[in-house]
Amino acid sequence: MAAASNIVKYGIVGVGMMGREHLINLYHLRTEGVAVVAIADPHVPSQKLALDLAQSFKWPIKVFSGHKELLDSLLCDVVVVSTPNMTHHHILMDIINHPKPHHVLVEKPLCTTVAHCKEVVEAARKRQDILVQVGLEYRYMPPVAKLINMVKGGSLGQVKMVAIREHRFPFLVKVNNWNRFNINSGGTLVEKCCHFFDLMRLFAGANPLRVMASGAIDVNHKDEVYDGKVPDIIDNAYVIVEFDNGSRGMLDLCMFAEGSKNEQEISVVGDVGKGEAFVPESIVRFGHRMAGRDGVQTSKADNDQIKYDGLHHGSSYLEHLHFLSAIRDKQGPAVDLHDGLVSVAMGVAAQLSIEKGRFVTIEEVM
Numbered sequence: 001m002a003a004a005s006n007i008v009k010y011g012i013v014g015v016g017m018m019g020r021e022h023l024i025n026l027y028h029l030r031t032e033g034v035a036v037v038a039i040a041d042p043h044v045p046s047q048k049l050a051l052d053l054a055q056s057f058k059w060p061i062k063v064f065s066g067h068k069e070l071l072d073s074l075l076c077d078v079v080v081v082s083t084p085n086m087t088h089h090h091i092l093m094d095i096i097n098h099p100k101p102h103h104v105l106v107e108k109p110l111c112t113t114v115a116h117c118k119e120v121v122e123a124a125r126k127r128q129d130i131l132v133q134v135g136l137e138y139r140y141m142p143p144v145a146k147l148i149n150m151v152k153g154g155s156l157g158q159v160k161m162v163a164i165r166e167h168r169f170p171f172l173v174k175v176n177n178w179n180r181f182n183i184n185s186g187g188t189l190v191e192k193c194c195h196f197f198d199l200m201r202l203f204a205g206a207n208p209l210r211v212m213a214s215g216a217i218d219v220n221h222k223d224e225v226y227d228g229k230v231p232d233i234i235d236n237a238y239v240i241v242e243f244d245n246g247s248r249g250m251l252d253l254c255m256f257a258e259g260s261k262n263e264q265e266i267s268v269v270g271d272v273g274k275g276e277a278f279v280p281e282s283i284v285r286f287g288h289r290m291a292g293r294d295g296v297q298t299s300k301a302d303n304d305q306i307k308y309d310g311l312h313h314g315s316s317y318l319e320h321l322h323f324l325s326a327i328r329d330k331q332g333p334a335v336d337l338h339d340g341l342v343s344v345a346m347g348v349a350a351q352l353s354i355e356k357g358r359f360v361t362i363e364e365v366m
Contacts, residue, residue, distance in 0.1 A: 008324060011038040011076035011102075013067040013091060014083030015050035016175050017311075018107055022080045023050060025316045027057045028308035032324060038062040040070040041083075043175050067091050071098045078327065081106040082135075084178040085185050089116035092132075093123060101129040103327050105320070108135045109194045110340030112186030114348055114365055117341040124337055133323050133333035134340030138195040138264075139202065140315035140322070143277035143301035146284045147266060150275045151203055155286065157272025162203045162249040164196045165265040167257035170220040170235065180221060180231035182351070188234045189213065189354075190347035193251060197346035198339060200241055200249035203268045207342070208249075210361045211349040213239040219256040239350045251350075277301070280313055 010026055012019050019041070026036050039050050042065050054061045064070045070079070071094065079102045081091055089111045095102050111117045124132050138144055151159060171179050171192075178184045185191035201208065215237025224231055235256055241249040264279040276285040287296035305321065306314035326333050342362075349360040 006033050008034045008077050008327065009037045009075060010034060010078045010080060011040065011070050012036060012050070012080045012082065013040045013070060014081060014087075014107075015039045015041045015046045016043070016082070017172070019046070019080070019082040020050055020053055021311050021316060022082055022105075022320075023053055025308055025310060025320050027059070028317060029320055029324065032321070034320075034324060035059060036061060038064065038070050038073060038075050040064040040067045042066060046175065068094060071095060071100070071102065074100055076102055078103045078105065080104075083107075084174070085109055085112050085191060086178070086183070088112070089120065092120045096120070096123045096127055096130065096132075101127065103130055103323075104132045105323055106132065106134055106340075108340070109186055109190050109344050109347070110134050110337065111344065112184070112190060114341070114345050117337075117344050121337045121341055131323075131326055131333050132337055133319075133326070134335045134337065134343075135319065136195055136198045136335045136339065136343060137312055137315040137319040138199060139335065140318035141279055141313050142303045142306075143279055143282050143284050144199065144264075144266065145303070146299075146301045147268060147275050147277040148202060150284070150286060151205075151268055151270075155273055156268060156270030156275055159204055159268055159270045160247050161267075161269040162200045162247065163252070163267040164199065164250070165252040166192075166196065166263060167252075167254045167260040168263045169258045170255050171233065177224075177226050180224065180226060180233060181229070182232050185233065186344065186347065187351040188253070188255075189215070189237060189239065189350040190344055191233075192255075193239070193253060193350070194340075194343035194347050196251050197241070197249075198335070198343040199266070200251075201243075201339075201342060201346075204243045204245065204247040204249060206243035206245035206247060208346050208349075208362050209242050209244050210359045211239060211241050211346060211353050212359045213237055213350040213353040215239075215253070215350075215354045234354070237350070237354065239353075241346065282313070
């Protein structure tokens with residue numbers, strides 16, 4: 001255990017389901033010299049659940065109703081922002097502009113609009129004393145990380161096509177049902193799919209040029225009404241992305257596909273070979289063009305560093321472990337604000353493409 005003076009002190013702003021998930025992950029990192037010392041949330045039932053968790057961990061924590069009080073307490077070195085999407089912008093601006101430097105891990109999406117993302121990027125540029133990492137933790141899922149390494153190692157040759165399928169359950173119920181409306185979440189292709197746009201960009205090793213999408217709200221939430229309003233978040237879509245190196249990406253999203261063996265299936269094809277990753281099966285496949293079908297190799301993807309699998313197959317644990325290393329080593333974060341910005345821009349372009357029925361350029365939304 002690290003000496004008390006070396007303990008990195010965390011505050012969590014927003015202790016709903018994901019905030020409490022961060023609390024549990026940080027508890028499993030306690031031998032690395034971390035402690036959660038404060039939480040902030042205006043929602044009293046969430047406060048209570050987080051406080052009960054912290055007490056079960058024997059972590060004495062201060063409870064605040066708002067993020068400004070937490071910041072002004074000067075208790076924290078790092079702040080985790082896991083509040084509803086539409087609150088990210090003003091909370092991040094308050095953290096970045098606070099006299100005391102706080103490193104930040106902000107849940108995806110960075111913000112719900114490109115304009116707000118750019119304001120955060122610009123403000124953070126003036127604060128060289130803080131690190132901001134965006135919570136695009138799918139990069140750390142063991143099968144996805146193994147596929148990333150395969151691509152980076154050149155096993156597939158020059159990547160030409162990236163196909164990502166997410167077939168899953170509908171959106172979960174959140175506090176005050178905030179995630180049922182585009183105005184709050186940024187839309188399904190921002191809220192959920194920024195993960196996949198980030199991965200596409202990583203696999204392609206290139207920047208997106210234009211996006212074409214088709215999607216709708218066909219099954220989920222159609223019989224729900226909140227304050228007289230029916231949810232407007234889409235539950236399925238196809239998205240095509242063209243990159244500046246000539247490669248293409250395709251997303252196949254369905255949120256009424258509970259009868260699926262895997263929630264995510266990723267295929268990356270280069271001019272030499274093909275790699276695939278399957279989650280939660282945690283399997284990776286690799287095949288070389290010359291070897292054909294009989295030469296396809298299947299392997300299990302594990303990571304012995306993971307001490308807690310949690311909701312995202314150990315990726316949140318690894319995300320925290322890597323961010324903690326970046327803080328201590330004074331290195332740039334693995335997933336920076338530019339990554340967060342571009343993943344949101346791709347989602348915004350896809351949402352706009354559905355609305356307009358045409359290709360939308362990234363330049364248009366940026």
